[in-house]
Amino acid sequence: MAKFSVRVNGERKTLSVDADTPLLYVLRNDIGLNGPKFGCGLAQCGACTVLIGGRPVRSCVIPMSAVKGPVTTIEGLGTLDKLHPLQRAFIEEQACQCGYCGNGMVMSAKALLERNPAPTASQIRQALNGHLCRCASHNRIVRAVQRAAKEMRS
Numbered sequence: 239m240a241k242f243s244v245r246v247n248g249e250r251k252t253l254s255v256d257a258d259t260p261l262l263y264v265l266r267n268d269i270g271l272n273g274p275k276f277g278c279g280l281a282q283c284g285a286c287t288v289l290i291g292g293r294p295v296r297s298c299v300i301p302m303s304a305v306k307g308p309v310t311t312i313e314g315l316g317t318l319d320k321l322h323p324l325q326r327a328f329i330e331e332q333a334c335q336c337g338y339c340g341n342g343m344v345m346s347a348k349a350l351l352e353r354n355p356a357p358t359a360s361q362i363r364q365a366l367n368g369h370l371c372r373c374a375s376h377n378r379i380v381r382a383v384q385r386a387a388k389e390m391r392s
Contacts, residue, residue, distance in 0.1 A: 242302050246271070247314030255302055262286045262297035265311060273312035273341045277370070284369035287342035294346045312341045315348065324348055327386035328379075335373035342369050347383045355391055359384065 239254045246269060253268055265271045265288070274297050277285030281296035288297045291307030316322035324344050327333070334340035343366055350357055350365040357365070362383045363376075371379065 240303070242305070244302075244305055245308040247309070247311060253302075257303040258301045260298050261288070261295075261300045261302060261305055261309070264302055265297060265309070271311050271313050275338055275341055277338070277342075282368075282370075283339070284342035284346065284366075285338055287345045287369070289345055289349055292349060292352060294342075294349045310345075310348075312344055315344070322348075323386040323389040324351070324383070327382040327389070331378045331382035331385060333375055333378040333382040335375055339369055339371040339373075339375075343371070343379055347386070350383070351387055351390060356387060357383070 240257045241252065241254050243250060243252045246265070251269060253264060255264055255268065262274055262276060265274050274288055275285035276298060277283035279298050281299040284296065286296055286298040287294050289295070289310040290300070290305060316325050324347055328340060328344060346366055346369060347362070350362065354361060359380050362380050366379065
């Protein structure tokens, strides 16, 4: 076991875990955050996406020893009383049917909007390309990101 100190959603956490423990397991099992989902365990579906230092990463394959920078999960974006514009837009556009992919889509969209506050539909699709949605909500997801982008700009 190794000791790690990591900032998660603005809060410093000190944990004793094996260095090769995936960040996803630490977030869910040790910290109690259930936004990031276990999907494939191979970094192919995007359900586990979180931001590390503002960049989207697949937390299922990032060992704790490789976490360098603050971690943001979907729980760190907004609150029930004050949703982040992306969270609100996903709800308003009914972008998530089962909700399993939603975490990863929102987190990658957040990173995109930080880099590009006015992305085209094509740029949104490209940024979310590695995320699997079996419910076929892709068009609503793109509309949700466009809606959030517009709100965040005004």
